Structure formats: C-alpha cells, structure tokens
Amino acid sequence: MEPINLFDFERLAQKRLPDMTLGYYQSGARDELTLRSNREAYERVALHYRVLVDVSRRDTRTTVLGTPIALPVLVAPTAFHRLAHPDGELATARAAGRAGTIMILSTLSTTDMEAVVAAATGPVWFQLYVYKDREATRSLVQRAEAAGCEALVLTVDAPILGTRERVVRNRFHLPPGLSVRNLSGAGLDEVREAKLDSGLAAYVAERLDPSLTWADLDWLASITRLPLVVKGIVRPDDAVRAVAHGARGVVVSNHGGRQLDTAPATLDVLPAITEAVAGEAELFLDGGIRRGTDVIKALALGARAVLVGRPILWGLAVDGADGAAEIIDLLRREIDEAMALCGCPTVAAITPDLVGR
Amino acid sequence: MEPINLFDFERLAQKRLPDMTLGYYQSGARDELTLRSNREAYERVALHYRVLVDVSRRDTRTTVLGTPIALPVLVAPTAFHRLAHPDGELATARAAGRAGTIMILSTLSTTDMEAVVAAATGPVWFQLYVYKDREATRSLVQRAEAAGCEALVLTVDAPILGTRERVVRNRFHLPPGLSVRNLSGAGLDEVREAKLDSGLAAYVAERLDPSLTWADLDWLASITRLPLVVKGIVRPDDAVRAVAHGARGVVVSNHGGRQLDTAPATLDVLPAITEAVAGEAELFLDGGIRRGTDVIKALALGARAVLVGRPILWGLAVDGADGAAEIIDLLRREIDEAMALCGCPTVAAITPDLVGR
Amino acid sequence: MEPINLFDFERLAQKRLPDMTLGYYQSGARDELTLRSNREAYERVALHYRVLVDVSRRDTRTTVLGTPIALPVLVAPTAFHRLAHPDGELATARAAGRAGTIMILSTLSTTDMEAVVAAATGPVWFQLYVYKDREATRSLVQRAEAAGCEALVLTVDAPILGTRERVVRNRFHLPPGLSVRNLSGAGLDEVREAKLDSGLAAYVAERLDPSLTWADLDWLASITRLPLVVKGIVRPDDAVRAVAHGARGVVVSNHGGRQLDTAPATLDVLPAITEAVAGEAELFLDGGIRRGTDVIKALALGARAVLVGRPILWGLAVDGADGAAEIIDLLRREIDEAMALCGCPTVAAITPDLVGR
C-alpha cells in the first residue's frame, strides 16, 4: 500500500514499531476520552466553502512570530525521536527544513540540541520543561539561544505526567543507548524502568518542577532574549494571563490528550480564546490534526498555525526524514486542495465565516 | 430479489459493476464525512403530516424554469454513463423522457451531446465545466444550444477535483473505447491512467479552469440565450451573488460529498439559502436523496425540485434505460405515497410547516 | 425462560409465529425510522421522582371518556388477531376485560364485532376505517352501536397504506379461512395475495376512502350517538381541528411507525398538542410503549391514557387470552412500581414536573 494520507502512515508505522514505542506514541491519558474528542471536534465543524473565487494560484505560506513558513503547520515538540527511527531528531530537523517549516525541538530529545540545530535547514524552536534544578534549566535556555533556536516554547500543562495506562502496563522506559541527551551534562538524562509505572512518569515526578507559576514566566523572560510561547492552555483567562506575562504566542493544547483526561477538545475552546486574546498574541493549536481541512478550521477559528505531533513520528517510523517530510507535504497538498475548494487563494482568506453563520 | 427501493438497486449494482467503476460512483471525498452527512440530514428532519385532507387525487407534477415535469426530481449530471451500461447516456435520456422529467447531461459524457439530445424524448439541460481553453468552452455552449438543450447548469464547486481516496487507490481512468466525447473535437477527451492519482483528477487539473469568477458567469450569460443555473452552492451569500449575476436557478449541492469533505449537508444549509434568495431564483438540491420523504423535506424547506445522481447509475447498471426509468418511477411512487400521507394533494401544498413547528 | 417483561414476550412470540405474520406485526414503514424513534423518545426523557411521599397504597385507576379503567392503558386497535392465535379477537376481548381495561376493536378484525362484544367482559370501543362504500361504513357504525361499543375511534392517518417493505417482500395476505369478518356482508372481506405488493395495501387502496376530510367527521357525528375519538394526529393544529369538529378524544399516534416513515415520535409532539388542546378533549398516545415508566412519561406530558398494540399480539401468540392479559398485568405492575418510586400514589399525582425542570 502506497500511503496517501496520514492515517495510512499510522497503519504502516504500527506494523514497524515495537509495542512499547507504539504504546508510548499512540496513547492518551486514562480512558483516552480527550484523545478521541480532539479528533472528533474537527468532524463536528462544517466548512461553508465559497465558490467562483479565482483559485488558480494558491499560496499556503504564512508567518509565525515574523518567521515565514511554507504552510501553517509546525512540527510539534515530541519526545524521543530515536525510538521511531535511528536518525531521530536529526531526521525530523531535515524534514521540517525541506518542507519549509519550523521544528519545535523537545527538551526530551534523544539527540543533543546543538546537533539538531546544526543539521537543520530551517528554523528551530526549543520546547522547554523547567527542571527543579534551575541551573540546569538556565543552561538549557542558554544553550538553545547559543545554538540558534529562535523561540522558546514553555510547556505548562505537565506539572506532573498524566497517566497513560497503556504506558504504565508497558512499563515504558528508554532502551540502552537512548537518553535525554540535552540533560546528560546535568546527569538528568536517564529514563529507567520504574516499578509498576511508566519510567517517564517517574522521571518527570523526580526532576521537573511542579511548583511553576506565572512568576516563573517572568523569570524566564528575564534570562532570554528569545520570544516566549506558552503551550498547553485551554482557558481564555490563562491565555490572557500568558499575554500579560509577556508571551508572544499561545499554543491551545491539551498535550495531545496525554495529560488530563476529559480536558476539552482544543478546537472547541479555541474560539473563546481567540476572542479573549484579541490579536495580542499569536495563537497556535495542536491535537488531532490529520487533514488539510482540520487546519483550515483551526485557522478560521483564530489559530495562526497548527502543530502536528504524532504523524511526524509515523513518518519517521516509515521512512526517516523522507517519511516525516512526506507527512508535512501531504498536509500541504491537502491544505492547498482545501483552500482551492473553499475559495481561499491565500491563508489570509481563511476567515471565520467558513465555519458557520 | 426484486428491488423495491433505491437501496436495493445499489446492492444489485454492486454485484455487477467492476471495482474501479463502483469506487468511482460510490466514493466521496477524503473521509466521506459529507457523503454520510448528506444522507443523515434527512433522517434528522421529521415530517409533521396533516390529516383529513382529501388526497384521493395526488398530483406530483411541477415546473422548473417554466418546464413542466412529472415529479419534482431531475436527473443530476453525472459522468461516464457508459461505465454503468453500454447504452450509457442514451439510456439515461430515454429513461428521463419516459419518466417525464429532465436529464441534465454532464460535460463529461461518454456520448456526444447531439446524440443524447436526439435520443431524448424529454428536455435536456447541459451541465457545463469551463475549460482553460475558452474556445472549447464556447463551442460546448453553442453545440448545447444548437442541439436543443434548454438550460445550462454551471458547476462551480470544482475548480479542482476533490480527492476521492478510493478512486486514487484504484487509479481510476477510462477504459479503451470510452472518452469525454463532447471534447473529442478539441482533443480534450482522454482520461488516462495517472501516476499515483485518479486519472480524472489529472484531467481536471490540466484542463478545467480554476480561475473562474463571478465575472465569468456574466461572460457565459453574454454568449448564450439559455437560462443559467449555478450548481454547487452551500452559502446564502453565494446564492445571492448567483442571482445578482443572472442565474435563474441555484443548485444547493456539495457535489454529492465528492469535492470538499466536511462541507455541510445540503439539507442543513437549504433553509438559510431559501430565506436569502427569497424567491428570486428557483432552488434545487442534491446529495443523498433516496426516499420520497427526502424530496418532500427538500421542497418543504424551499427547493423547487431535487436532483438524483448515483441511483440513476445503479438503475443503468441493473437494467439500462429500464432500470434508470424504474429508479425515477420508484421515487415518483414514493413521493406520491408521502404526499398522500402528509395530506398534500399537490406539490404546492408541501409547505414549511411540515418540517417543524 | 419465564417472561418477565414485554420484550421477553416479543422474543417468545418470534419463535412461534410464521415469518409472514411476524413481518406484518413487527414492521414499520420504509426504513423504520419512526418505528425506532417512537421507542427512543421514552429513553430521552428522565423521570425526576419525588421522595418521602406515602406510597403505601397506590391506585392505578383512572377514567377515559367517563369510563373507569383499572390502569391508564387501553388495548390499541390492531388487525387480524387470529393470525396470532386461533382465538383471535375473542381472546383479546376476554384479556382486556379481565385486566380491567377497554379493548379498541379494529375494523380489520378476523372475528365479527358482535361476537367480540358478546365475549367481552369489559367495554369495547370500535376503531373505524371509512370505506369508499359509504353504506358499508354506515352499517359498520350502526352495528358497532347496536353491539354495544361505547365509542368510535376514527383512524385518520391511513388515507392509503404506508409501505412496510418487509410486508411487501413477504407478499402479505390473509391465509384461507381468515378474512375481514366485519365486511363480509358487504363483500369487502378478502385480503388476497397481490402482485409485488402487500395484499393489505391493495385492499386499502381499493376499498378505503382517501378523500376523507374534516367534513366527514361531522357526517360521522351526525350518524351516531357514540363519542368520537380521532386517532393518528401529530400536529397541534390538527388536534384543535378535531376538537372543533366534535372529537371527545384525540389519539396522538403515527400508527406505530407503520404509515409515514420519519413522522415524529409521538412522545415528542405530545407536549405541544397538550398545550393546544388545553383540556378540551382527552388525549391518548400510542407507539412504542413497553415499560411502566413510558406510561408515566406520557401521562406527565398530558396524555390521559396510552394504547398498547403489538405487545398484546405477542401475548396472544404466546398464550392466547392468558398471554394478552399477562401483558396488561405486567404493565400494571410496572406502572404501580414506577408510581411508588416516583412518589405518585395516584394517577392524578403524575404531573409535568416529573419530566423536567
């Protein structure tokens, strides 16, 4: 089977990946209701397309925080790419660059950030977890700046790790040879097998800082010149607070349904957040994006761009950098098709009237 | 099994048609959500029937653009009838005439339009795709007029072809001996196997004009004396624009769920369009009509008549012209029954109060 | 299996009845959407029960048109009881009397009405179809009066017979020895096998009068001293008209989902009809009643009593008069239990607040 959509890639990846990896990538928290709901939210929204607009030339390009990208899709930060493919984050960086978009590199990378940025042919943003060890955290920020990352994306929905039961049953841990490379200097790089639990949950509980508050966002702003993006928000009041504390961007996200089960679907909360933020920051959205029309809906409801996570991993698993690039390119072609069929020659033409009265 | 409803015909046709043809006819775009939603929309609307009305004589007749028809159902334009039956569009024309209604002949006919109109015993309307080659387009219009077609139906929801994934996997193309006959003079008649794609998608991308705008509707009006109907509208503002640019009729349609997946169900958007157009043009609707009660609902919500596409093809596949005629006649009998049970002796009695408080 | 609810009886009856009979009894019109919807409507309504009411003595008795009955459930008129059991309508009459309620005898009885009334130990109402042959109709009315029927129930939702496709495929007809006994004097008693159709549909088309109007209700009132009940109404305006033309009762009914498919569920339209009729006639409801709580909901929404059709036939099939009586008694015990648990010691205590805010 030649894969022709993102679901095909998942099916192919399912045949190639070991159970522990697959369980880690696919699972959501607890009963996986938010995981499912993220996806179903797109199916409940109809696209009221326009006709007789000249769509002979479509332009999927846009900018995020001033950076031009080829399509309104970024590579979401996800952990441990070398579980999916030996080339790991290097492959992802190459794929993102080739596809003309930004890779958001996870703190929990299985490759050093410097190597990833060096291999990248496009912009890299750095996703940050704040460690209890604040010096280790400061070091991460300084290295990201030095390496040339162009923004910091602070994850705020994971003071502890949400329980993904499939992962607990699998006793997920990193196999020998893989580790959280960015923290190896600080001695915080091993994700070992835990007793009756996910090794990652133990890692997070032990090392990440659950006491983080809005004041820490100010601290972070004080130690970096990079623009800050806050990721993991589902409430208008939190989005407003993020902006007040200096965030240039907000990612409406529930961590792909992996943290708090029964958190609302991201698309469902986007409109109220769009209204609350009122253009004072750029909004992004992730969770369940699988189709070009999903992207159109997110943009019509106020997102500047979306982030795609798991599908990149399926692409990696199937064919390394080529597979990951094909995922982005498939989305680009689907977005292009949807723009043509919606009567939107440009991203700017994707307006709220497309999704309802 | 003697077929007693339209679903029976589909089941019978499924046994007779080759996979490539079946895939082409049955499929919708992408995840086929609109395909399903078109149909489900009828199931969500209840008919609040009237009692103790004299329905001893029911009259299913009406007119569309002044032309009398035996029932408020037209044959929708669909492509390539000779895939369904060797008699192809000739059989359909005979069936429509016998059943007392209008056939809308597709540009993508496997038979020359002149032959179809010659074989027809009832009115024929011509569905028009605008080619990049405008002289070829003008020629189509002139030939349609000369042949005796009584209206032009301009399809506006297909600036490019929506991806029907089943068709892509099938590498759909026309077998030897079949071609887009109406374009053979212009050398635009072949639908060849494409690499990793539907041959038809390639044909459309290469040859049809995605730059079409409302101005082209004016151009079209300027080169023909035939009344214009615009097909493929799901928004009230577009319907109003169509009327402003001279359309005498508007077909509320999402191309049978084959173009933009997650476009709204046609029945769901009909009421707002009815209100917007306010009687200044005749409204038609297609997509998922399978029961007499579906027709009643469309009329109660403002449609003058409906178009039926795929079921005609099932009729052709099962029994050529006889099968196609039986499809229309089955619908006529179901409409007649529904009118009797709704307390509507005439089409004019099918009023909005039937579908809700 | 000892049957402990009405569904059990249906399962048992299914094993005993021939396919043609079962198809006739179980089927609904067309896609059976109304059949299903009638039932689902009860599941969508919650009962907000009251506590700490003295329910040590419950009284399920009420009156309908002044006649006392042991529970707010009547036997709905259904055709051809001898298909279910050799004792046919005689068994039903005995069961209704034993259970303390009214039997509504169908025109399409397989037993002469005089014999049924003679066998009955409780009140009998006569359900009337108006024949094209008005003298035959007048004779039915006069015989019903003479036999001692206490009300006439005019069915108004069947100007023609709705198509039940299972019945058409079965070519339903009455076997030798069974006929519409009440019409044997008029020579209108045979329900023969029809070509490609239900024999009953042919019978109805040929013999019943689809020209009936409200004026005929006046005519009917003029030829009888019996109170009139109009059965088959789903619209408030029709209910008001019925009252204006002298109806003492209105049965909110869609003929058990057997006439117009996609007619609304009866429970769904009851509240608006209750409001429109405003106590000027007694309201009844049928369609899908299987549980004591269904009856409570109908009463809370304005019905005086409900009619139960198919389950009586399952009772007959399983055990003749005893089975039919057990059906009513099962319902009585379920109503009694539901009244206790709702804090309603009497039928009068079943008020609208039970079904919502």
Place this chain on the structure above:
Amino acid sequence: MEPINLFDFERLAQKRLPDMTLGYYQSGARDELTLRSNREAYERVALHYRVLVDVSRRDTRTTVLGTPIALPVLVAPTAFHRLAHPDGELATARAAGRAGTIMILSTLSTTDMEAVVAAATGPVWFQLYVYKDREATRSLVQRAEAAGCEALVLTVDAPILGTRERVVRNRFHLPPGLSVRNLSGAGLDEVREAKLDSGLAAYVAERLDPSLTWADLDWLASITRLPLVVKGIVRPDDAVRAVAHGARGVVVSNHGGRQLDTAPATLDVLPAITEAVAGEAELFLDGGIRRGTDVIKALALGARAVLVGRPILWGLAVDGADGAAEIIDLLRREIDEAMALCGCPTVAAITPDLVGR
C-alpha cells in the same frame, strides 16, 4: 494483570464471584438506562484545567459534617458484603479506616453493626431503612448511636425495591449462613428465595415502610442526637424540603440506577440542587464514580464529597480489606493527579469554572 484502575478491579471480580452475587452487584433497574447514564454524565463534562499554579504540594483532605477525611470520597452503603468476601463488612471497615475515610454501613449488613464499628479504625455512619416495625427501627437507631456511629443516612428512594431484572431471573437470595444481622433480634433477618422474584424485593415489600413521609424525618430527628443525612434525592425541591426538615446533608443519588429506571443521572441534576440548597446543607453524590476526574467534576458542581459503592465490592472480592483499601487509594491517587493537572492544590480550589464557561 496487575489492576491499575477501578475497571480492572471489576474485571477481576467478575472472574471470582458467582453469577448470583455478580448479578446482584452489577445490575441496575429494568433496562439499566440510568445505570449507564450515571456513568456517561461524567464523560459529557469537560475539565477546563488551569495552568501555572504551584501544585508541588497537593492536599486531598476535606471535612464532611465537620469530620476530617483524607479524600472527598466516602464508602457508600451497600448490602451484604460477606457475599463479596468472607470478612465482609469488617474488611470494609478496616479498609475505610486505613484509607482515612468514613464507611457508611448499610442496614442490610451481613455483620452486626456493633462488630463493624468495633473493628473500624475510622468513623462509621449508619445507613437506615425504616421498617414497618417502628420499634425495630428505633432499636436500630439507638444501637447505631450506642455503637458510636457518627451520623444517620436515611435512604428515601426505596419505598419499594426497584426491579433489577437480572436479579429476578437469578432468584437472588442470601445463601445459608448469611442474613441481615442487624435485624436478627427483631426476627427480620432472613432473605429467602422468592417465587419468580428477587428474594430481596420480597423482603423489602414485606418489611420496609413505604408510607414514609417528611414527618418521619422529624420523628427520626426527635429520637436521635446524630446528624441526619437524606440519601436518594434528585430534585431541588426535595433537597430544600430535606434541609427544612433538619437534614444536615443530602446525597444526590438514584441508588446507583437500581431503583427507578430512567431517573436522571446524578451529575446532571447536581447543579440545580446546589443552587437550591445554597450552602444550607452539605451535598454528596453517588452513582458511577470510577475516576479521579469524576470526583473533581462532582465537587466543581457543588458536592462536598462523593460516595463509592460497587468498586468497594470489587476490591473486597479481589482481595478483602486490602482490595477495598486499594480501591480508595487508587481513587486518592487519581484525585491527586487530577488536582495537579487542574491546577488545584487543595479541595477548596476545585471551583465551578473548571466545568465550563
């Protein structure tokens, strides 16, 4: 399989318990619609979590009627624990104490209340059924006081026993050696096999008092110094009445879907009751709690704590006191996790904004 959530425990218990016991514990009334609806109500409510709150220290403690408990979960009163495990109610009492919460002991205990309270290491409340034999009832109250129970929980939704059909088919009864120990002095302790019915339904019909009214709540208050909690309310007006008659607490409950089928889901009616009671009594809720997030939702909508019934029985069945304690501890860990992920370091921080705009 190591059980990691409450559903796992149910699956394990299912393998160990005999059918009659399992049927008794699992079943709901009639079609079990309320049983299912109780659970589904939690799935329809989304948790709009807060971010960047310091949740490094979470505190799941609260108080109910002034009594401190380790988490906002009480052990619901359920009957016949020795059916689940030989240690029966003694094991439950030990488990509740170990987990830091209150056990509500059922009147229908298979162990004498004095023995249960003696074995308990935490507070015990006594659930009361009022017997027709009022002296037996008075004796229960006096013994509960004397034994040291700290509150009385009067069940008001069971004037008769709702029919659980699975239980009727099983002819549920207590096996030799087990009885309603608290009533052995009054000779009311045997739950014998009944003819064609649940033995418990017969027991209840014969012995419990269906004539109970609000006046009896006054009587009860007059004979005890213990605080009264009324259990089984789904209506705001009844909750207000309970408070007016001296109840210090109200349990919003439909008896786990075991009494009136189609009673509303408890979570659905909680908000209106919260509003009506306006802080004048403490509100509790039971029915379908299986996840920590369920507890958060109940608290956000106004409950002070929830009661958990069936899962305790699964815990007992799997591993006696240890299993039951593990059930509570699993819930505590899930509540702790949900509080962290919701940005709620304390129970007081669980406010209505978490469940909607």
